[in-house]
Amino acid sequence: EVQLVQSGAVVKKPGDSLKISCKGSGYTFPFSWIGWVRQMPGKGLEWMGFIYPGDSDSRYSPSFEGQVTFSVDKSISTAYLQWSSLKASDTAMYYCARRLVYGDYGWFDLWGQGTLVTVSS
């Protein structure tokens, strides 16, 4: 089965570091971009950026540049989203999604189940 499986919900304190994961299966993981999307409680979808597992080439949304880091371990078909110092405003659901590309254009055809991150003192 083609799927993306994300790590479970976490509760952290402000200032903590965190790394969440997204494991792909059922397709050739290195050859499709993996995007990350934030959804704050009751709000819409926000694109954070994406990473190409084949060579770890990363593109960040200006809104998230410097705030998070993408990485990948293609040997285990897993992408990661990392924070070095969480803030309460990072509380949200985070989705990974596979991006398919046609020329310059792309869309997200496969989504993970989401990881809920709660940051609270």
Next chain:
Amino acid sequence: SYELTQPPSVSVSPGQTANITCSGDKLGNIYTSWYQQESGQSPVLVIYQDDKRPSGIPERFSGSNSGNTATLTISGTQTMDEADYFCQVWARNTGGVVFGGGTKLTVL
């Protein structure tokens, strides 16, 4: 930065046609995708490249894009179609993915 505007809500009676719009500058020149997000669930791709349906998406879902407006049309709307719908583009000039603010479809 490029912006996409969606109506916050659309209501439709079961069996009727729902049209959900997405507006942006010269949007007709850019491929638009649509996602359905049911309450508490992950988004699901329902339309890509303006009017293509992924396998498994019912034929009642269709899309169009012209001028400054892309439209997701749900024909013969069912109660199971009640969800939030988001449009999305790749804004080449800013090099980024842009989502619309989302439209809550109510079927009653």
